[in-house]
Amino acid sequence: KAGVTQTPRYLIKTRGQQVTLSCSPISGHRSVSWYQQTPGQGLQFLFEYFSETQRNKGNFPGRFSGRQFSNSRSEMNVSTLELGDSALYLCASSPRTSVIETQYFGPGTRLLVL
């Protein structure tokens, strides 16, 4: 089975712009979670989607949003980019949304905001 794929892998944007990141889960997985990884804050949970519904949301401003499509692919959007949004954005998929399920992570999208 192919793993979790994320596109693009690298992205450079300027302050004030918006960006959309894409995540394709492992075939058959219906749950997708997003995390932000920075040197200062570490790995922080953004949100989780299951069957096109947001099931959980982390403590991020409303500029961060996401959605999931009927094929389980997910996108996250960040509007009005700030320098502090520079990070590695990871998505993870699992068969269902449950605390005991193993999450499989993609390689991440590295976003640099100038």
Next chain:
Amino acid sequence: AQSVTQLDSQVPVFEEAPVELRCNYSSSVSVYLFWYVQYPNQGLQLLLKYLSGSTLVKGINGFEAEFNKSQTSFHLRKPSVHISDTAEYFCAVSDSSSSNTGKLIFGQGTTLQVKP
């Protein structure tokens, strides 16, 4: 609220030596615990997880961890490390406030540097 503390930010060790990466958690409810590894320019890979049962959990690549409820710890060990084990290691706890979530709360990470 749950939290995870990884007590060492960096652990240097010589090849073939044993290693222990320390992790403590705080939670008022029962927890599920995980260790993930991140190699450079890659995503996270699950090493092992504790859900219930035996407190000694064996994972991939020769790693094991022991769940200690009284000390709220979940330390990761390997009896003999290889150069290829050089990576960042993350301890995580599940958000058990709801069973219908895959949300993980991560520690800050420990960089394992294996020297020849």
